[in-house]
Amino acid sequence: MTQQTPTAEVSDTPRPGTSRALVCLVGGLFATLLGVLPSAWLGTERFTCPKNVLFHAAALATAVACLAWGRRWTLDAVDLSLGVFAGLSLLSALAVAANPWLTLVSTGVTLSGSMLFLCTRPLAENGRREAILLAVVLVAGLLALTVLLEAYGPLKGLSTRRAPGGTLGHRNRAAHLLVLSLPVTWLCLTRARRRPMLAVLLACAMLTGAAVTLTRSRAAWLALLVLGLGMGVAWGLAWHAADATRRRRTAGFIVALLGGVGVALVMPNTLEWRGSYGDSLRRIGEYEAGSGQGRLVQYGNTLRMIVDAPLLGVGPGNWPVHYPRYTTRGDPSYNVDAVVPVGSVPQSDWMGFLAERGLPAMLALALVAGLLLAESWKRARNEAGPEWGSEALALTAVLAGLLVMGGVDTVLLTTEGMFFVAVMVGALARAQREQVVIVPGVARRRAAMVLVVLLTGGPLVYGAVRGWARHLVFLEPQTAERLERASRLDPGGSEARLFLGSMKARAGQCEEARAILREARNLFPYSEAPLKIWSQCARSRRDLAREAPLPVQ
Structure with missing residues (x-):
């Protein structure tokens, strides 16, 4: 007999009070990922500055809107573990960080991302899950379209150094999010009820396949291989249990994705790549030379930083402050003659969190992922229905892709990556057994709103001021x-x-x-x-x- 995980106030019918919070969340996601200011307005900061400001503004507005309609809040083990991670990050920021301004930026990303995740979950449980997941797919499709427009000419020059990155301005970051969106695209495709929506979703899959190919992001390609292999095996085992419609749509999804890859391979573009796509594919696991070797050198040096500060790390955002102490001869990550000798973030989410927040914080974040995976496995084994089983498969695939890309590149350390993952995982993660129930009165809700403003307002204001200051520097x-x-x-x-x-x-x-x-x-x-x-x-x-x-x- 199927046993459903108990949860509070779960409904498939959207609650009227959630509309405002949904608009803030979805509108903020579209604005953050697709918004770009003209170069003449903000110069080198036209990508990062507006996205940072919009990210924190969306977190503030969504959290306040959720507090306004919520009358009973339930927290499960996933929420509490995420709260521990955010709390340890804040403790590290207050106790050990040498550069408080970098700490404000990095801690702000963590706190705003946590708020977005905690707001997305109750919105999904109160009838907004389908709308949120569809928004994730559509924003990914539009992002893929901007990548293609840049690669094929109409938007050429949009991102000068990391093309084609579309409205993210960075090909690797665009490829990361596009790969993570694919399981959600498949999920929405299997659930679509109208033919026009089917056509839109298939188009998103094709655009994503073409865009990921053109970016030549080896981290994204590696994650796509792992993700595709895992989903293929899981779906193959359950193929006999799926209905004919679901099988046809899964086949259509694969054809659309591969069709996009094929178009990218044969259609001439304006990108000036030196090698072939085959060369990039053969170098996907390269570690003896090039960027792969550079990553290993950086990881080894960062590991010594972790050993020296295992409990609280060196402080959120302070990895570039301390890295010159640990660099070694021939380290390609470090340029002693440059004004900024090292990048702002390490080339791995997991190494960055360990170095900046410490081992306990990293264990708390790993516990979040572990609890989500355990719940997905339980849903699949208990056969809670095809809808829940598909969600479990999609969530598992997203977490697997994030694990791979976070090991060799940065996703959660960027504002757009944190926003995208928080919303996507929050919508896919069904509520688990209640651990804490909060029924706040009017005064406590207002106090919580003030706290939200304080936590997001500082990074929001400083992000805007910092962006304008950097514009003046490089003008x-x-x-x-x-x-x-x-x-x-x-x-x-x-x-x-x-x-x-x-x-x-x-x-x-x-x-x-x-x-x-x-x-x-x-x-x-x-x-x-x-x-x-x-x-x-x-x-x-x-x-x-x-x-x-x-x-x-």
Whole structure:
């Protein structure tokens, strides 16, 4: 006999009060993933700045709207484990982080993403699951379309360095999200009731197949192979139990996906790749040279950082602050001569979380995934019905793909990746057994809304200010006036201080340069750039080290 997991206030009929929260959630998802400002408006920050602001704004609006209609809140083991992860991240931020501004950015992504996940689950349980999943597929289809338009000419030049990335501006990040969307596309396709919707979903599958192929993202390709193999085996075992309609639509999904791949392979594009697609496929597991070897070097150095700070890490967002201490000779991730010697995030979600948050936080996050997988396995074994079984398969596939890509690239450490995964997994994850029940009164709901504003407002405001300051820094021609304004706007902006200090040093204004470079070195105490710039004033490196000692760890 099938036993359904108990949950509170579950309904297949949408509750009227959820409409506003759904609009905030879905509207924020579309705006964050597809919104791009013209280059003339925000220069190099036209991709990251508006997405950061929209992400936190969507989390704020959705959380407040959910608190407004919710009268009874239930938390299961998944919610509590995620709360532990967010709490440990906040503890690490307050206790050990050396650069508080990077911490504000990184912790804000975690807290806003957690809010979106916790809001998506009750919305899905109250009749909005289908709408949310459909929105995930449609936004992925539109993202794939922008990738193709960039690759084939109409949007050429949209992302200059990481093409074709479409409205994300980065081909790897676009490919990650598109691959993760495929299980949801299949799920919605098997449930569609109208022919026009079937056509739209098949088109999304074809667009996604073509776009993922054109990105040549090896992490996404590897995840797609793992995901496809796992889903194929699982579906093959259950093929006899599926009805004829479900089998036909699954076959149609595969044909559409492969059709998109075929079109991408044979249709000429404007991309200037040097090697063939076969070369990229053969290098999918490369680790003895190229980027694969660079990742292994970075992982080894990051592992030493983890060993030195296993409990709370070095603080959210502070991996680039400490990485120069652990770099080794020949490390391609580190450029000692660059103003910013290392990237803002490591080349792995899991290494990043371990290094920045510590082992206990990583275990809490792993527990979230473990609980979701265990529930999916239980639903599949208990045969809770074809609908729940398909959801379990889709959720398992998403988590498997995320596990692979998070091991070799970053997904959850980016705002768009966190938003997309939080909404998608939140909609697929059915409620488990209640652990905590909260029935807040009006006063407590208002207090919770104030807390939401405080947690999301800081990262939202700072993200907007930081984006404008970085726009001023990289605006040509570079002037001292703009650099000074950027330094005043962004107290965590090291680039503005380094460029301004260099300008002052070349002009012989050494006292002003020293004060500015000291501020930059306090933000990144292990960077060589301030010392090298200071040497232009014919002073020894030891002078700056003596006047601005490294912070005590």
